[in-house]
Amino acid sequence: MRRFLSGRDQRGFTLIELLVVIAIIAVLVGLLVPAVQKVREAANRMSSSNNLKQIGIALHNCHDSNGKLPTTHGCFPTTGNGDDWNNKRIPSAFGTQQYFLLPYIEQDNLYKSAQVNANGGQPSHSWNINTPVKTFMAPNDSTLPADGLTWGGRGATSYSANWHAFGGGWGEDWQIGGKARIPASFPDGTSNTIGYVERMAICGDSSKPT
Numbered sequence: 369m370r371r372f373l374s375g376r377d378q379r380g381f382t383l384i385e386l387l388v389v390i391a392i393i394a395v396l397v398g399l400l401v402p403a404v405q406k407v408r409e410a411a412n413r414m415s416s417s418n419n420l421k422q423i424g425i426a427l428h429n430c431h432d433s434n435g436k437l438p439t440t441h442g443c444f445p446t447t448g449n450g451d452d453w454n455n456k457r458i459p460s461a462f463g464t465q466q467y468f469l470l471p472y473i474e475q476d477n478l479y480k481s482a483q484v485n486a487n488g489g490q491p492s493h494s495w496n497i498n499t500p501v502k503t504f505m506a507p508n509d510s511t512l513p514a515d516g517l518t519w520g521g522r523g524a525t526s527y528s529a530n531w532h533a534f535g536g537g538w539g540e541d542w543q544i545g546g547k548a549r550i551p552a553s554f555p556d557g558t559s560n561t562i563g564y565v566e567r568m569a570i571c572g573d574s575s576k577p578t
Contacts, residue, residue, distance in 0.1 A: 412507035426472035439536030463494025
């Protein structure tokens with residue numbers, strides 16, 4: 369015999385019950401989101417620490433190959449004295465320390481790709497490279513542009529070399545072809561000397577990378 373349910377047997381959720389369920393879900397989401405954010409930030413910090421480790425290893429490998437380290441920016445490994453600065457030299461004779469570390473972080477092709485700036489006719493200085501390098505970008509850096517490029521189309525970097533450790537500037541350091549030696553230049557030991565620090569890729573107004 370077919371049994372028909374009476375109105376008394378048919379029961380759904382009441383409005384109050386629905387509101388209670390929604391409130392419970394909202395509380396759970398409120399508790400979960402910060403936890404997920406903390407996990408993400410921890411993962412990013414670990415990734416950034418790995419980047420710094422790779423840079424540190426690259427510095428030692430660069431020193432082993434050349435017997436010295438590049439300055440924060442300048443000539444390396446030669447002094448650049450007597451060079452024709454318009455000779456479109458590739459790889460570049462002049463650049464940042466990050467540029468000269470490229471071969472030691474598996475970016476040798478990028479190191480050799482410094483091209484002449486067609487607009488300005490500049491020689492093959494390292495800053496003409498417009499390819500971002502993941503090892504030089506910190507995941508937690510909120511100023512990083514989506515395309516990884518900063519002013520003038522240059523690759524962004526979230527890590528800055530210690531000028532006091534490596535030298536470099538527009539005085540006598542920039543053209544000496546490398547300055548720091550291991551261990552002579554680090555009397556406190558490399559483990560007690562800051563080589564690189566994490567910082568923002570763009571200082572000032574991050575909404576207007578210029």
